[in-house]
Amino acid sequence: MIELEYTDVAELRGPLAVVRGVAGVGWDEFAVIRLPGGGTRHGLVLEVDRDLALVQVLEGTAGLAPGRIGVTFSGAPFRVPVGPGWLGRVCDGLGDPLDGGPPVFGTATAPAGGLPLNPAWRLPPADPIITGVSVIDALTTLVRGQKIAIFAAPGLPHLDLAAQIAAQAHAAGEPFGVVFAAMGLTHADASGVRDALEARTAAGELVLLLNLAGDPVIERVLTPRIALTVAEHLAFGLGRHVLVVLADMTGYCEALREVSAARSEVPARRAYPGYLYSDLASIYERCGRVRGRPGSVTLLPVLTMPGGDITHPVPDLTGYITEGQIVLSSEISVYPPVDPLASLSRLMRGGVGAGRTRPEHADLAAQLIAALARAARARELAEFVGADALGPADRRHLDLADAFARDLVAQRRDESRSLEETFTRAWRVLSVLPRADLAMLGAAALDAHHRPAAPEPGPQEPDGIGTGHREPR
Amino acid sequence: MERALAPLAAELLRRAGREAAGTAARARAEAASIDAAARREAARVLAAARESGRAEHAAEAARALAEARREGRRAVLAAQRQALEEFRRRAREAAGGLRADPGYPALLRALTEAARRRGGTELAIREHPDGGVVGEGPGRRVDATLPVLADRMVDSLAGEVCRLWLP
Structure with a gap:
């Protein structure tokens, strides 16, 4: 005392x-x-x-x-008060209130650096988190306990997408919460994030930590750790499934670089400290599930790639640690500009399928990706030989890619789609192709959901890519 | 001569007539198709405008709703903060009131001992006008004044303080 x-x-x-x-x-x-x-x-x-x-x-x-x-x-x-008192609060990067309320009181305190967890207690990630964003739920499903990053070139709406996911995500009726740590944001961006998350904050399901661009950089180094400490208690102490959104980790790493320079440490690649990898791991590895505890911590770091460079140390080292990535691309003209061929959720199979999402989910995602890959090849070919010279199969795949962007990907920023609607749309997109083109899907799934718009063409031509066959007139 | 050429002229005339009719038909068809395309485009633009108007209205309504929610929440949180500040003020007041308590000299002795234990025996301890003691030594300071101790007590209550506003 x-x-x-x-x-x-x-x-x-x-x-x-x-x-x-x-x-x-x-x-x-x-x-x-x-x-x-x-x-x-x-x-x-x-x-x-x-x-x-x-x-x-x-x-x-x-x-x-x-x-x-x-x-x-x-x-x-440094210890952080932990408990349900955090839910519904908006605080600065150190956890002091910004919402005019009293300081956050916890039922206990926990070290911000986190407690080491016995590896034998860890359970592999399983079961999905539904984000309400069709392209993510269908193709790169978030799995509870997983760490998956959003990579974006500067100027893309990565914050909008992160905020939309934070506002909409749920765990199919199980207790759920979101901890959103914003690092190095401008006032305008922070205000946008607060607006997008207002309803969820008011509902007492969200913790928002705002470290603004003008705040001390060293505070930024603590922000993700405070967010994770709060999340760990909500998850493993109170049994919630917690989604932690860290936006943007590039801002965090730049803060770490500044702090390291102030300490006169030896700089490594692009002046980031040599321990950047282990520092990032000490953050990213704090997600997961624990045996005998009902909750989970799922981590969604958001990274801007300086100059769009995916080999930059921050996305590069993040990619080593995280279990997949959602890549935003300026080539995609609709919102959200998720590039399906560059994005991957490595643990998706543990989160989808019968009893979780839909029995055909994994096959459907694989089929969509295969068809989109073929459409991408056909598009490249069309640049050389002209679209008229493409075979009908290639042209069908180009139609599928258009339908995919228009019907499945394109979504309003305030639109939350149910899993049912996402699957309806995904099947509508796949129905652009005749049944014979959908070899990755089982007969039962095709019987139940494949609804081609027009009568299927007669004899199929060989599906060679770039054969340059013209359709018979 | 003229008579000899008459069939040719007639044939040429017929062909020209056929061609003209064909051209006219094509032009009509083309006009109809351009007209249909223009109508389709107009309908699309109209639908897009309607959709964009609806979206804009929805966005505006969402902004207003977010602002209203934020105001409501701000009022609740401000009231909680006021309750906490009032609680803190009363705790400090009550602690200050101990100066009039018959047990105050004993309390001072206990605080002096505690301060020495914490900061070392070389501390120069003096009574503070707000009640309690302050100890100062080379490079060290110990604050055991009553308002400060009351503050720490409130802080250490942590989660218990929330009962002020919980039903």
């Missing part, structure tokens, strides 16, 4: 403060810095040497003067 404050600050430099005369202070301890006017700032212990402690001040040291501030150490790493 009685706190000991250290007042001998030997030096302030950049975001760092050197405190002298400390005893019993440990590495990574959380500190509170008290200002003469009564304000407070927060810090983390980076290094301890005898009676000297090096403290990184999260909000920066601007305006501070040695001799006029006091530093109190908490005796433990």
